[in-house]
Amino acid sequence: MDEQNKNLFLATALSFVVILVWFVLFPPPEQPPEDPNAPVAVEGQPPVATGDVAAAPTAAPGTAPAQPDAEADTKDAPRVALSTDRLEGSISLVGGRIDDLRLKDYRVTIEEDSEIVQFLSPVGSENPYYALYGWAPGAGLQFDDVPGANTEWRVETGETLGLNAPVILRWDSPTGLIFRRSIAIDENYMFSVTQSVENPGQDTVSLAPYGILARHGEPQDLKNFFILHEGALQMTDGILEMTDYSDMPDLDVDSGERAPALTQQVTEGGWVGFTDHYWMSVLIPQQGSGFSSVIKYEPNRDIYQSRAMMPTITLAAGQTQQVTTQLFAGAKEWETIRAYEKSGIDGFINSIDWGWFSFLTKPIFTALHWLNAAIGNMGWAIIGLTLLIKAILFPLAYKSYVSMAKMKELQPEMEKIKERAGDDREKLQKEMMALYKKEKVNPASGCLPILLQIPIFFSLYKVIFVTLELRHAAWLGPFNDLSAPDPTSIFNLFGIFPWAGPEAGSILALVFIGILPLLLGISMWLQQKLNPAPTDPTQQMIFAWMPWVFMFMLGGFASGLVVYWIANNTITFTQQYLIMRSQGFKPDILGNIKASFKKAEKPETK
CATH class of the missing domain: 2.70.98.90 (Beta-galactosidase; Chain A, domain 5)
Incomplete structure (x- = not known):
């Protein structure tokens, strides 16, 4: 499980870095004058x-x-x-x-x-x-x-x-x-x-x-x-x-x-x-x-x-x-x-x-436009698009979540291997690989759905930021412009009062975030509770902070993009929970949440 979480984190981080560096360092070639x-x-x-x-x-x-x-x-x-x-x-x-x-x-x-x-x-x-x-x-x-x-x-x-x-x-x-x-x-x-x-x-x-x-x-x-x-x-x-x-x-x-x-x-x-x-x-x-x-x-x-x-x-x-x-x-x-x-x-x-990912941005916008015409609301159309994307990726997600369920079942055996190996990293790796081979489990299988989600996320971000159809597109309540950041905050009691919150991009907007970024952080945190925490303390710290880092990082993004991510996390959580139960494993979500709070109150000492 330690190796699985490491691969998951590295795949996500490296993919973001590679795409951003590529855009900056390798722009499209200029035509000769x-x-x-x-x-x-x-x-x-x-x-x-x-x-x-x-x-x-x-x-x-x-x-x-x-x-x-x-x-x-x-x-x-x-x-x-x-x-x-x-x-x-x-x-x-x-x-x-x-x-x-x-x-x-x-x-x-x-x-x-x-x-x-x-x-x-x-x-x-x-x-x-x-x-x-x-x-x-x-x-x-x-x-x-x-x-x-x-x-x-x-x-x-x-x-x-x-x-x-x-x-x-x-x-x-x-x-x-x-x-x-x-x-x-x-x-x-x-x-x-x-x-x-x-x-x-x-x-x-x-x-x-x-x-x-x-x-x-x-x-x-x-x-x-x-x-x-x-x-x-x-x-x-x-x-x-x-x-x-x-x-x-x-x-x-x-x-x-x-x-x-x-x-x-x-x-x-x-x-x-x-x-x-x-x-x-x-x-x-x-x-x-x-x-x-x-x-x-x-x-x-x-x-x-x-x-x-x-x-x-x-x-x-x-x-x-x-x-x-x-x-x-x-x-x-x-x-x-x-x-x-x-x-x-x-x-x-x-x-x-349409950008470099035009092979994705064009069909994504076409689907979004069609859904908006059918539903009559761009916010619900984004959620409908999320459901459509998750349905297309479901076969890969199913294999991933089945593998994760099996990994959860193997966790007691993995802990025993870790105790036997002690500080011998080579022995630990050999016994882990032997266990994976015996149980026919691939610890890296959970990375593929995440890798596929990254270009989809960037393409949807491009669509929401660039296309005119998202400009001043209303969803519900105070969310009357999905191309703009979340207008709610504690200052207007998350949209209940009619006055505006802090200006987007300001320090106050980062500190007093709106309801959508808050829901994003909670949805990511709950999703983590379906997975066992990594055994490595450094990885534990990184994974513990990741939902809240993303919460503040995406607070200034277009609210339509945050709606997509919340919907994606919610659907992913539901899919994973149901698939893991179908494999005979019943995730103890409440137990994981209580354990994380206890650990935060009383840090482990050696």
């Missing part, structure tokens, strides 16, 4: 212009071009209203930017009167974040001949952008080119932006359409937690590249004169944008066509950018051409994103950060 000036090769078309279109706004017609960093304040610019069942906001006529967007279905906090989430904001506000579109000039054109970031558009069609109610903007260039921008939106978060150009003149011209997402500074609510990706996303022909905000200033560049940038050449399908914890903005050029995907950082302005640069088009006299780009701007809802992927957006479901 490509030449940011490399053109997109498309048969029958000239290469794209290589100018820095991401920072090349134009001035109004009749004036000199604006400098790259002279971006207009659009907070008070003339606007077109935007309203759907799920979104509200406006589009600036300066630059034709989508720069004011609020998510009606989501509030900043769980309070009913809390403000709805402001997702995109114009230049001049506290945290500018917006999408803009334009054209890079090619042969026969200058920058003031094409619309850019500061171009003043006029409304040609439409008053309010809404479902089945697109808006068309128009701008006439000094050279006579006519530019239109048609903006439509679906019932969720997908915009369709069609840029067209008409050439009524006599000369052939070349120009390249582009879309840009720009964010001034890092997000205010940046988590900076290793388990979550926050920053740029680039899907390039089935390969997803993720770059954190903190890593974008260090991107490789082709020369010291250019801003840090990383370019991927897309040939078949892809998208580029930014993702936060729960929200995302992504530019999606037409799938099946090539484009240049760029992420970059402007250090002098502290602006993060992602850019989709489409191939140059050649426009003969009298011709009109158009390019349509989609823009996803909204919440990372699993069902919504999956529907967009099914409609043809390659790998879009991977915009949710």
